[in-house]
Amino acid sequence: MSIIDLVKNTLIGQNRYHLNVQGCDILFDVEHFTGREAISDTYHYQITFTCQAQDLQPQQLLCRSATLSFIPPLNSIAELATQNSINKQVHGVITQFRRLSGSVDEACYQLVIEPVFALLRHQIRSHRFFLNQSVPDVVSQILREHNFKDWEFEFTLKNEYPKREQINQYNESDRQFIERLLSEVGIFYSFYLQDQTQTEVIRFADRQSAYTFDKTLPLNSPSGMNDNHQESVWGLSLHHQVVEQNVLTKDYNHRQAQDTLISA
Numbered sequence: 001m002s003i004i005d006l007v008k009n010t011l012i013g014q015n016r017y018h019l020n021v022q023g024c025d026i027l028f029d030v031e032h033f034t035g036r037e038a039i040s041d042t043y044h045y046q047i048t049f050t051c052q053a054q055d056l057q058p059q060q061l062l063c064r065s066a067t068l069s070f071i072p073p074l075n076s077i078a079e080l081a082t083q084n085s086i087n088k089q090v091h092g093v094i095t096q097f098r099r100l101s102g103s104v105d106e107a108c109y110q111l112v113i114e115p116v117f118a119l120l121r122h123q124i125r126s127h128r129f130f131l132n133q134s135v136p137d138v139v140s141q142i143l144r145e146h147n148f149k150d151w152e153f154e155f156t157l158k159n160e161y162p163k164r165e166q167i168n169q170y171n172e173s174d175r176q177f178i179e180r181l182l183s184e185v186g187i188f189y190s191f192y193l194q195d196q197t198q199t200e201v202i203r204f205a206d207r208q209s210a211y212t213f214d215k216t217l218p219l220n221s222p223s224g225m226n227d228n229h230q231e232s233v234w235g236l237s238l239h240h241q242v243v244e245q246n247v248l249t250k251d252y253n254h255r256q257a258q259d260t261l262i263s264a
Helices: 003-012 116-122 135-145 174-185
Strands: 017-021 029-036 044-051 065-070 088-102 107-114 124-133 153-156 164-173 188-193 200-205 249-251 261-263
Touching (some): 017 029, 065 107, 088 116, 116 164, 124 174, 135 153, 135 164, 135 174
Parallel strands (some): 153 200
Antiparallel strands (some): 017 065, 029 044, 044 107, 065 088, 088 107, 124 164, 188 200, 249 261
């Protein structure tokens, strides 16, 4: 085999996706993955990988910090010196793990990476209340209770949110409670990667400037198995459904019990 053939095989056969788990020195080979990201929802990456370890135990991976790195394609050896080593990183905690199959040489496993915020769905409260606090104050208190550092979440808010006499949490997980409060006042959340620590930060915002703008992706259906190593949209679909024509809400104020409070 010539040097040219060796270089071609190296460039073609490179794995562009690397999986690293904190405290685990086993080499994982990412086979494929699916990911979902959305506003006001936690991202969810399901990763299928192989390794030589035949009997990985759940305690080796579950609740461990993990990072999925996206490596840009190399079209030539010269790009090794000029191209950024990582295009994108997904950091989070492993929330699911299972063994799929095994052979003499290797075993196949699957795990799920989600942000630490997703774990708040497991903390369910029968009832508690917060006095003289605003919605951002309550959200901050709950996150700190779960050992979130101040730099692991931030508020980018345009509006002022007054303190409420009482806010109740009843038979809800901490995540459900936070999402309900945010939706009531029009605050959404998203995640981004902190440059120094390479860990996720949750951002709460109520204005359009918090969205990502000026991102252009071409619509380019791949030819066979080739997409020319370009980040692109492969397809579009439309969805239509019947929705409510109007909404009528009622409220009650004990100080004005005789008044009918209706909002349309």
